[in-house]
Amino acid sequence: MIANYHTHTPRCNHAQGSEQEYVDSALSAGLKILGFSDHTPYFFPGDYYSTFRMRPEELPGYVSTVNALRDRYADRLEIHVGVEAEYYPKYFDRLVDFLRQEQVEYMILGQHFVGNEPDGVYSSQPTADKAILEAYVRQGIAAMDTGLYTYMAHPDILNFTGNRSVYNEWMGLLVREAKDHGLPLEFNFLGFREGRNYPDQRFLELVAQAGLPMVLGCDAHQPEALQVPKVETQVREKLGKLGIPILETVPLKKLG
Numbered sequence: 001m002i003a004n005y006h007t008h009t010p011r012c013n014h015a016q017g018s019e020q021e022y023v024d025s026a027l028s029a030g031l032k033i034l035g036f037s038d039h040t041p042y043f044f045p046g047d048y049y050s051t052f053r054m055r056p057e058e059l060p061g062y063v064s065t066v067n068a069l070r071d072r073y074a075d076r077l078e079i080h081v082g083v084e085a086e087y088y089p090k091y092f093d094r095l096v097d098f099l100r101q102e103q104v105e106y107m108i109l110g111q112h113f114v115g116n117e118p119d120g121v122y123s124s125q126p127t128a129d130k131a132i133l134e135a136y137v138r139q140g141i142a143a144m145d146t147g148l149y150t151y152m153a154h155p156d157i158l159n160f161t162g163n164r165s166v167y168n169e170w171m172g173l174l175v176r177e178a179k180d181h182g183l184p185l186e187f188n189f190l191g192f193r194e195g196r197n198y199p200d201q202r203f204l205e206l207v208a209q210a211g212l213p214m215v216l217g218c219d220a221h222q223p224e225a226l227q228v229p230k231v232e233t234q235v236r237e238k239l240g241k242l243g244i245p246i247l248e249t250v251p252l253k254k255l256g
């Protein structure tokens with residue numbers, strides 16, 4: 001791998017290892033580009049507290065820590081500071097203003113909830129409800145329409161257990177829209193390693209049919225997750241068999 005744009009830090013409360021350790025691991029892995037994309041802070045109303053993301057007041061320290069490493073390793077590794085951000089329409093404009101103000105470079109889309117998080121449905125909870133699948137796809141397309149995302153992380157996180165033709169109808173639409181928007185889709189290493197519901201074979205077949213390439217994302221929550229040569233070999237074989245080309249790098253959609 002040359003590039004990984006999907007890297008977390010302990011600020012999200014469920015990752016381990018300092019930013020320095022992620023950089024050291026990336027160098028050992030031979031990466032040329034390392035993008036940090038920790039779970040973004042979000043401004044929710046009332047007393048709702050989201051446990052899996054950094055707090056707004058942690059963002060400036062995150063950006064300055066990553067930027068210091070960027071400067072220090074400039075001759076060896078291209079480092080970028082981004083966030084993984086859901087598209088929650090009600091709270092999105094305020095988020096983007098804040099990310100711009102704090103000079104976050106890029107966003108990847110990781111839609112962990114359908115709807116708005118405080119009253120939404122968790123995306124990887126199994127469901128046979130067609131309405132949830134449809135809402136997930138429509139929300140993903142609306143996110144693409146913002147034009148602000150660099151790529152879509154684990155686009156197949158929605159855990160639909162219903163009819164295959166219904167899955168194909170809606171996820172096929174998501175794939176076609178990604179193609180039309182020129183938005184790269186990720187093959188998620190974390191889900192692959194842990195045997196999660198994603199990457200979803202049904203989804204990969206739709207991607208193959210659409211002739212789309214995929215970007216590889218470590219979704220690293222530990223520094224060691226950047227050094228996974230065996231997993232990488234398996235993934236390349238799998239995608240090769242399906243006829244899905246790999247996007248080794250992607251252009252960053254700069255927020256600035």
Ligand SMILES: [Zn+2]
Pocket residue numbers: 008012014039221
């Ligand atoms: Zn995470």
Ligand SMILES: [Zn+2]
Pocket residue numbers: 006008084110153219
């Ligand atoms: Zn992630």
